[in-house]
Amino acid sequence: MSAQSAAIGHLRAGFSVIPLRPRDKRPLIPWADFQRRRATETEARAWWGADPEAGIAFVCGRVSSLVVLDEDPRNGGDQSLAAFPFPAGPTVRTGSGGRHFYFAHSGEPIPKIPSLLPGVDVQGEGSYVVAPPSIHPNGTAYAWDAGRELGALPLPAMPFWLRRLIRDHQRGQAPDRRHGPGLGGPVAVAAILGQLRGVRRAAGGWTACCPAHEDESPSLSIGVGTAGRVLLHCFGGCTYHEIRGALDPAVTE
Numbered sequence: 529m530s531a532q533s534a535a536i537g538h539l540r541a542g543f544s545v546i547p548l549r550p551r552d553k554r555p556l557i558p559w560a561d562f563q564r565r566r567a568t569e570t571e572a573r574a575w576w577g578a579d580p581e582a583g584i585a586f587v588c589g590r591v592s593s594l595v596v597l598d599e600d601p602r603n604g605g606d607q608s609l610a611a612f613p614f615p616a617g618p619t620v621r622t623g624s625g626g627r628h629f630y631f632a633h634s635g636e637p638i639p640k641i642p643s644l645l646p647g648v649d650v651q652g653e654g655s656y657v658v659a660p661p662s663i664h665p666n667g668t669a670y671a672w673d674a675g676r677e678l679g680a681l682p683l684p685a686m687p688f689w690l691r692r693l694i695r696d697h698q699r700g701q702a703p704d705r706r707h708g709p710g711l712g713g714p715v716a717v718a719a720i721l722g723q724l725r726g727v728r729r730a731a732g733g734w735t736a737c738c739p740a741h742e743d744e745s746p747s748l749s750i751g752v753g754t755a756g757r758v759l760l761h762c763f764g765g766c767t768y769h770e771i772r773g774a775l776d777p778a779v780t781e
């Protein structure tokens with residue numbers, strides 16, 4: 529399928545697409561406008577008519593109702609995501625050997641988040657992803673995984689763990705009073721880990737048994753947010769204050 533017909537198909541399906549320079553990740557046109565509106569078919573025919581070798585990118589965020597998780601194995605992204613369950617949805621093998629996982633937008637603003645986990649970025653408002661059949665600067669084509677083409681499968685909702693990671697990240701940026709101020713510094717992390725059972729290294733931090741409830745499978749996630757704040761989250765439902773209350777106060781004050 530030519531880039532032009534692919535692009536027009538995506539426009540008709542409700543996605544905002546822009547042309548890229550051939551074998552280049554940079555846009556062929558000023559693209560800010562297409563973060564707010566989809567191109568017309570006339571515009572698309574003009575872009576790819578003038579340059580049939582131009583690549584295609586999806587503008588992420590609300591304009592396309594699209595969020596993409598961008599995994600780069602060169603920075604450990606495959607390991608970061610190995611333990612998480614993924615719903616069946618469209619996925620792309622990128623020209624550099626990474627993966628793009630496509631999800632439906634939840635309606636709440638999702639920003640671009642570099643390094644949500646090591647080697648894993650979130651592409652949201654104000655960002656775009658290179659899409660098939662674009663050619664990477666290294667000469668390799670972006671390709672849909674077999675049976676996982678856009679259109680063959682509906683866009684799945686973002687899974688619970690991904691929404692949680694994004695929310696925790698956003699709270700790390702803008703501390704939320706309901707979840708406490710966070711605890712400071714690497715010393716506090718080591719001291720907290722020293723009080724917990726079943727501590728294991730995990731993507732983005734550690735897991736351990738939650739001290740605030742009878743926990744046999746590690747359901748506490750421990751991370752370090754901006755400014756060295758220790759982030760505590762119990763997947764069993766304990767609140768920040770309950771977890772903190774179960775720890776030695778000498779460490780948490």
Ligand SMILES: [Zn+2]
Binds near residue numbers: 739740762
């Ligand atoms: Zn708990």
